Each structure stands twice: as structure tokens, then as C-alpha cells.
Amino acid sequence: MPTGVAHDGTDSFKKLNIRLPAKFTKPVEQPRDFVVDYDAWPAFEFFLKIQAYWLHGFGGITGLDHGAVIGRIKLFESSRSKQQRLLECLEAIEQGALQAWADKRAEDDDKKPDKQRVALTATQKKSIDERKSWRC
Numbered sequence: 001m002p003t004g005v006a007h008d009g010t011d012s013f014k015k016l017n018i019r020l021p022a023k024f025t026k027p028v029e030q031p032r033d034f035v036v037d038y039d040a041w042p043a044f045e046f047f048l049k050i051q052a053y054w055l056h057g058f059g060g061i062t063g064l065d066h067g068a069v070i071g072r073i074k075l076f077e078s079s080r081s082k083q084q085r086l087l088e089c090l091e092a093i094e095q096g097a098l099q100a101w102a103d104k105r106a107e108d109d110d111k112k113p114d115k116q117r118v119a120l121t122a123t124q125k126k127s128i129d130e131r132k133s134w135r136c
Contacts, residue, residue: 043090046076
């Protein structure tokens with residue numbers, strides 16, 4: 001996977017001799033090329049226009065706000081059959097995006113270290129007990 005340097009101002013920090021934490025200086029992953037079928041291009045362009053219409057829940061993104069999407073479709077397409085076709089294509093793109101995010105989330109969860117219970121030292125236990133006795 002090709003990587004590149006982010007144009008986020010980190011060069012300015014280097015010039016000022018300021019060190020940033022590693023998480024801010026990691027190379028940015030470049031997007032991969034993809035192919036869009038000629039017939040799906042109008043739906044893809046429309047999908048890019050409605051990228052702010054995602055609904056968020058406690059588990060993350062849950063899908064597109066279909067009410068808002070349908071309203072936007074009606075603004076751009078007058079033909080009922082074209083509206084229906086565009087909505088069907090958008091739903092397919094939405095499902096693909098949701099599946100990709102779910103796969104990425106599962107991959108990230110696999111990389112997280114297991115949470116293990118750590119035994120406290122006597123000094124740490126004493127410190128915790130002292131804090132419990134504090135009154136506000």
C-alpha cells in the first residue's frame with residue numbers, strides 16, 4: 001500500500017524544531033484506486049453529494065438518512081423511474097460502505113490488545129483507600 005506524507009503543517013513544526021508525538025507524524029495512507037461502472041456513475045456522483053446525510057448511533061454509523069436522501073433526489077430528478085433507480089443504486093452503495101466500515105472495525109478490534117486485570121501493589125491499594133476516605 002503506498003503511503004505519503006500528510007500536508008497538515010507538520011513541516012512547519014520541524015522548521016521550528018518542535019517534536020510532535022508519533023501519532024501526528026505517521027504517514028497518511030493514500031486512497032486506493034477503484035473502478036465505477038459507467039451506468040453507476042450518476043449514482044456515485046450523487047452519493048458524493050449526500051455524504052453528510054449519515055445517521056450515527058451508539059455503535060457508529062447506522063446508514064443514510066433516507067428521508068433526507070429522497071428529498072434531495074426529488075430536487076435533482078423529475079422522472080419517477082429515475083428517482084427510483086437512483087435510490088436503488090444509492091442503497092447498494094450504502095450497503096457496500098457499511099460493510100467496508102464493519103470489516104475495518106472488526107480488523108481494528110482484532111489489533112487491540114486484550115484487556116487484562118492488573119494486580120495492584122500494596123502502595124497503590126493504600127493510595128486508593130486514602131482517596132476513598134477524602135470528603136468533598
